[in-house]
Amino acid sequence: MKIKLSLLILFTTYLSSQENLKNFIAPEGNILIGADLHTHTVFSDGMVWPSIRTEEAQREGFELIAITDHLEYQPHREDIPNPDFNRSYQIAKESVGGGDLIVLPGSEITRNMPPGHFNAIFIKDANKLLFENDSVAGIYEANKQGAFVFWNHPHWTSNSQGRMDGIAKLDPVHKNLIKENLIHGIEVANELTFSEEAFEIALENNLTILGTSDIHGISDWLFEIPEGGHRPLTYILSNDLKQNSIKKALFMGNTFVWFEDLIAGKEEILSSIIASNFKVESKGYTGETALLEISLTNLSSLPLKLKYIGDYTFHQYSDFLEVPAKNTITVQVKTVKRIESLMMKFEILNAIIGRKKNLHATYNLNIQ
Numbered sequence: 001m002k003i004k005l006s007l008l009i010l011f012t013t014y015l016s017s018q019e020n021l022k023n024f025i026a027p028e029g030n031i032l033i034g035a036d037l038h039t040h041t042v043f044s045d046g047m048v049w050p051s052i053r054t055e056e057a058q059r060e061g062f063e064l065i066a067i068t069d070h071l072e073y074q075p076h077r078e079d080i081p082n083p084d085f086n087r088s089y090q091i092a093k094e095s096v097g098g099g100d101l102i103v104l105p106g107s108e109i110t111r112n113m114p115p116g117h118f119n120a121i122f123i124k125d126a127n128k129l130l131f132e133n134d135s136v137a138g139i140y141e142a143n144k145q146g147a148f149v150f151w152n153h154p155h156w157t158s159n160s161q162g163r164m165d166g167i168a169k170l171d172p173v174h175k176n177l178i179k180e181n182l183i184h185g186i187e188v189a190n191e192l193t194f195s196e197e198a199f200e201i202a203l204e205n206n207l208t209i210l211g212t213s214d215i216h217g218i219s220d221w222l223f224e225i226p227e228g229g230h231r232p233l234t235y236i237l238s239n240d241l242k243q244n245s246i247k248k249a250l251f252m253g254n255t256f257v258w259f260e261d262l263i264a265g266k267e268e269i270l271s272s273i274i275a276s277n278f279k280v281e282s283k284g285y286t287g288e289t290a291l292l293e294i295s296l297t298n299l300s301s302l303p304l305k306l307k308y309i310g311d312y313t314f315h316q317y318s319d320f321l322e323v324p325a326k327n328t329i330t331v332q333v334k335t336v337k338r339i340e341s342l343m344m345k346f347e348i349l350n351a352i353i354g355r356k357k358n359l360h361a362t363y364n365l366n367i368q
């Protein structure tokens with residue numbers, strides 16, 4: 001009996017510590033896959049061996065990584081001849097052995113703008129994607145291989161390969177690729193940048209919303225991970241851990257982006273994420289006063305920046321509140337007289353659902 005009890009305690013402690021490691025709690029019936037779908041190694045213009053990419057991913061605690069070396073740009077070729085473009089993926093995959101990290105094969109199809117750079121993931125053979133003289137043939141071939149294809153950093157301020165004004169916009173070639181259903185997603189966050197214009201393009205054209213690190217060097221250094229930073233990630237709402245389910249979820253657009261202290265995604269997706277990660281509860285009145293205590297609990301790693309948009313005022317705060325990551329704060333609502341139910345309404349300033357649009361969240365509370 002004693003043994004059983006301690007086992008039970010061990011098991012529940014293990015579960016709660018596992019939950020604590022997660023950056024977001026998944027909505028009921030889903031699992032959340034933290035994914036970096038854009039990374040480089042020495043097999044193109046990256047600075048590290050592929051096994052360092054997977055080791056970083058495991059240390060940072062996300063679930064899926066795609067290795068997406070440039071096909072056309074091979075600056076280390078004199079030292080690493082790279083006759084087989086599938087090698088960087090294969091080495092990365094072998095390096096995790098039986099571990100939990102999911103490693104996906106991919107390539108970056110690299111062209112001047114337009115059309116710019118594209119990643120193809122879930123590919124079968126990277127070697128067949130290389131077409132030196134045709135700007136979209138690689139995208140067609142990737143689609144033939146059943147790949148999920150997305151537009152990289154459409155807002156990159158590169159002279160020949162991007163937009164010098166940093167504004168993502170569609171050229172006729174992009175409109176055509178979208179119309180023919182040959183591209184399926186778009187980066188809204190890339191490395192250290194975020195684009196509301198790209199987000200708008202995603203929503204208007206039904207492209208999957210993505211955030212990636214596009215890491216070339218050491219992620220600890222670039223994203224200041226020891227200081228509490230994190231790389232941009234795409235969170236995929238999947239039914240299970242199977243690669244087919246994850247691929248299907250990507251094609252269906254069931255994602256949101258976590259970039260610095262911001263999440264961005266379609267309204268229905270962010271609503272479900274906020275519902276499972278932000279809990280608002282009545283703690284009753286303080287003594288004989290008309291001050292109603294409400295606890296605000298944030299289960300996620302995202303500090304929640306809130307604006308209260310109801311009619312009441314608080315005893316210790318203004319309308320602006322921050323609930324730190326994995327923390328609870330208590331507000332005292334001045335209800336004037338004692339009430340039996342209360343609607344708490346917030347605008348979540350760092351959950352964005354469109355260009356200059358924030359998510360709203362409403363909680364109906366019964367007061368005892």
Ligand SMILES: [Zn+2]
Nearest residue numbers: 108117152153
């Ligand atoms: Zn690129």
Ligand SMILES: [Zn+2]
Nearest residue numbers: 038040108214
């Ligand atoms: Zn890249």
